[in-house]
Amino acid sequence: MSVLEIRDLKTTVKTEQDVKEILRGVDLTVKSGEVHAIMGPNGSGKSTLAYTIAGHPKYTVTGGTITLDGENVLAMTADQRARAGLFLAMQYPVEIPGVTNTNFLRTAKTAIDGTAPSIRTWGKDVTAAMDRLRMDSSFASRNVNEGFSGGEKKRNEILQLELLRPKFAVLDETDSGLDVDALKIVSEGVNRAHEATGLGILLITHYTRILRYIHPDFVHVFVAGRVAEEGGPELADRLEDEGYDRYVAAASAN
Amino acid sequence: MTVIETEPSFIPVQTRSERPKSTIRDDFAALTGREAAFKYTPVAELSALSDGPLDGAPLPIRVSGDAVGFAASLIERTDERIGGAGLPEDRLSAAAWQAFDKAQLLSITGEDAQTVTVVRDSAGAAPRAAHTVIEVAPNARATLVIENSGDAQLTENVEVLVGDGAHLTLVTVQQWADSARHVASHFVRAGRDATITHIVVTLGGALVRLNPSAHLVGDGSSAQLLGAYFADAGQHLEHQVYVFHEGPHTTSRVTYKGALQGKDAHTVWIGDVLIGPKAVGTDSYEQNRNLVLTEGARADSVPNLEIETGDIIGAGHASATGRFDDEQLFYLESRGIPEEEARRLVVRGFLAEIVQQIGVPELEERLTSAIEAELSEASVA
Numbered sequence: 233m234s235v236l237e238i239r240d241l242k243t244t245v246k247t248e249q250d251v252k253e254i255l256r257g258v259d260l261t262v263k264s265g266e267v268h269a270i271m272g273p274n275g276s277g278k279s280t281l282a283y284t285i286a287g288h289p290k291y292t293v294t295g296g297t298i299t300l301d302g303e304n305v306l307a308m309t310a311d312q313r314a315r316a317g318l319f320l321a322m323q324y325p326v327e328i329p330g331v332t333n334t335n336f337l338r339t340a341k342t343a344i345d346g347t348a349p350s351i352r353t354w355g356k357d358v359t360a361a362m363d364r365l366r367m368d369s370s371f372a373s374r375n376v377n378e379g380f381s382g383g384e385k386k387r388n389e390i391l392q393l394e395l396l397r398p399k400f401a402v403l404d405e406t407d408s409g410l411d412v413d414a415l416k417i418v419s420e421g422v423n424r425a426h427e428a429t430g431l432g433i434l435l436i437t438h439y440t441r442i443l444r445y446i447h448p449d450f451v452h453v454f455v456a457g458r459v460a461e462e463g464g465p466e467l468a469d470r471l472e473d474e475g476y477d478r479y480v481a482a483a484s485a486n
Numbered sequence: 487m488t489v490i491e492t493e494p495s496f497i498p499v500q501t502r503s504e505r506p507k508s509t510i511r512d513d514f515a516a517l518t519g520r521e522a523a524f525k526y527t528p529v530a531e532l533s534a535l536s537d538g539p540l541d542g543a544p545l546p547i548r549v550s551g552d553a554v555g556f557a558a559s560l561i562e563r564t565d566e567r568i569g570g571a572g573l574p575e576d577r578l579s580a581a582a583w584q585a586f587d588k589a590q591l592l593s594i595t596g597e598d599a600q601t602v603t604v605v606r607d608s609a610g611a612a613p614r615a616a617h618t619v620i621e622v623a624p625n626a627r628a629t630l631v632i633e634n635s636g637d638a639q640l641t642e643n644v645e646v647l648v649g650d651g652a653h654l655t656l657v658t659v660q661q662w663a664d665s666a667r668h669v670a671s672h673f674v675r676a677g678r679d680a681t682i683t684h685i686v687v688t689l690g691g692a693l694v695r696l697n698p699s700a701h702l703v704g705d706g707s708s709a710q711l712l713g714a715y716f717a718d719a720g721q722h723l724e725h726q727v728y729v730f731h732e733g734p735h736t737t738s739r740v741t742y743k744g745a746l747q748g749k750d751a752h753t754v755w756i757g758d759v760l761i762g763p764k765a766v767g768t769d770s771y772e773q774n775r776n777l778v779l780t781e782g783a784r785a786d787s788v789p790n791l792e793i794e795t796g797d798i799i800g801a802g803h804a805s806a807t808g809r810f811d812d813e814q815l816f817y818l819e820s821r822g823i824p825e826e827e828a829r830r831l832v833v834r835g836f837l838a839e840i841v842q843q844i845g846v847p848e849l850e851e852r853l854t855s856a857i858e859a860e861l862s863e864a865s866v867a
């Protein structure tokens with residue numbers, strides 16, 4: 233059983249003009265096997281939270297802590313965090329020209345495990361995982377995300393999630409841009425990882441549709457850089473009906 | 487890579503086919519650096535080659551590989567093959583032409599696509615000139631690798647006569663010592679239905695200026711001109727590529743990719759394509775991509791296209807210079823890959839597109855390691 237704990241997290245980003253405060257004291261605790269949905273208006277800082285957990289150098293932490301089983305995550309570089317068991321499925325996965333998916337996956341797996349995966353089983357594991365995500369085998373020899381459609385990039389993120397077997401995954405709008413069938417296929421991938429490894433999940437989304445496939449234990453409303461309300465799955469339905477108006481109004485009144 | 491797609495400064499080559507040609511050095515004025523073809527070249531560093539006396543003795547070579555259907559010999563200046571593929575268009579090339587004693591003939595007659603390697607590793611530090619004629623018999627097929635290493639102050643001409651229906655892959659590798667200066671003009675002349683794959687890999691040398699030209703004379707001939715280069719601190723690596731589509735139904739693809747790292751690393755790529763009035767049905771595309779890894783490095787890239795017939799299939803060009811993309815590095819790191827390795831992966835991947843087309847696995851591996859060594863050396867420095 234592992235715990236990812238975020239306490240009073242504050243981050244800023246440097247813009248061309250000034251330093252912008254984005255996260256204003258985030259509190260969140262995710263345990264192994266739990267699914268936490270995060271919903272909130274555009275620009276409220278959800279991706280910033282995701283990147284800050286993953287260690288993107290663009291964001292500066294100005295206060296608070298992130299710990300993984302008591303270890304100080306903020307002291308780790310991005311690659312160390314990944315090796316400690318954190319994973320981020322990005323809202324906009326990056327294209328890497330000239331690096332094949334096969335080579336990338338093997339390099340990442342080797343880095344995460346500390347030893348090269350068995351030649352005998354690895355190829356089969358990759359092929360099987362791609363089959364389950366209905367990814368054509370040609371995606372193995374293509375360059376990482378290069379020329380992939382939006383939905384194909386998202387599948388490729390979940391392929392990595394399944395193969396790298398992290399302890400905690402942040403899924404940043406993995407459902408955006410997926411057609412109805414793809415949403416189901418990708419959700420099944422997330423659920424497989426969840427069941428196979430007791431993965432803890434932070435699922436950032438704008439839509440309740442994905443929550444029909446991936447059932448959250450908790451729903452957090454994220455507004456103006458912090459968690460404005462927490463509840464169970466029913467909170468998601470209420471948000472879908474009512475929107476964020478009353479939280480936004482309350483946040484700006486503060 | 488954050489790609490800054492530059493709208494290439496479009497200077498038509500106007501008279502590329504009419505540039506003056508001569509085998510006499512002094513028919514060309516002393517270099518000033520203001521000439522269009524020398525605009526980016528530090529000409530002062532080449533004065534020993536452009537103005538001084540040159541040793542014209544043939545370069546020592548070592549041949550390895552399966553030499554059936556391959557022969558190396560020296561030929562006299564009066565040999566009728568000399569000048570058969572092209573003539574000098576600048577002073578450095580003419581200086582070499584004027585000074586060589588005998589030419590090195592490499593003749594290929596075999597038809598079973600063997601690989602032959604010619605090593606040139608003892609040019610030495612004294613200024614010298616060389617002339618090479620590569621003759622590929624009609625319908626012959628081969629891969630010829632010329633590996634250059636050690637010190638050199640060399641200006642040379644390489645003529646490549648590709649016979650009707652022949653297929654040649656010519657790979658030249660510049661892994662010169664840090665002090666070396668090397669100026670070369672390659673003249674390829676392709677016969678009917680001939681195919682040339684010309685690959686340049688330039689990694690070592692203080693100053694390398696290598697100008698490959700492909701003259702597609704024969705109906706249906708095609709040329710693929712590929713280049714990969716890695717310049718680190720203080721290096722000047724220049725490639726001026728020229729494709730002349732003279733015959734009808736000719737095809738060319740030019741792809742040069744370079745990485746630059748370190749203070750005053752400088753690369754120059756100029757790509758001229760001329761589609762002549764008889765070259766109906768031409769299909770041509772040229773591109774240059776540069777990856778600038780650190781501040782203080784500079785990549786100049788100039789594509790030029792001149793079309794003298796309306797009846798072509800296609801002609802295009804692209805040029806892009808990008809920086810190391812933090813987002814790419816972060817993506818790889820967020821998958822557990824340490825920064826050093828992530829950088830290696832990106833650069834190796836970038837240049838792999840070229841290196842992978844050599845088709846000689848042992849050489850591809852060696853060059854890939856050499857590129858990685860360049861990366862780690864420069865990051866230590």
Ligand SMILES: Nc1ncnc2c1ncn2[C@@H]1O[C@H](COP(=O)(O)OP(=O)(O)OP(=O)(O)O)[C@@H](O)[C@H]1O
Pocket residue numbers: 245246247252254272273274275276277278279280281290323
């Ligand atoms: N590098 C940056 N430079 C300037 N502003 C930034 C930067 N990164 C984030 N921001 C700003 O921080 C705020 C939060 O952005 P973030 O991407 O975290 O929002 P989000 O909640 O993920 O929104 P969405 O639902 O649209 O994905 C936005 O106002 C955004 O413009």
Ligand SMILES: [Mg+2]
Pocket residue numbers: 278279280323404405
């Ligand atoms: Mg976002």
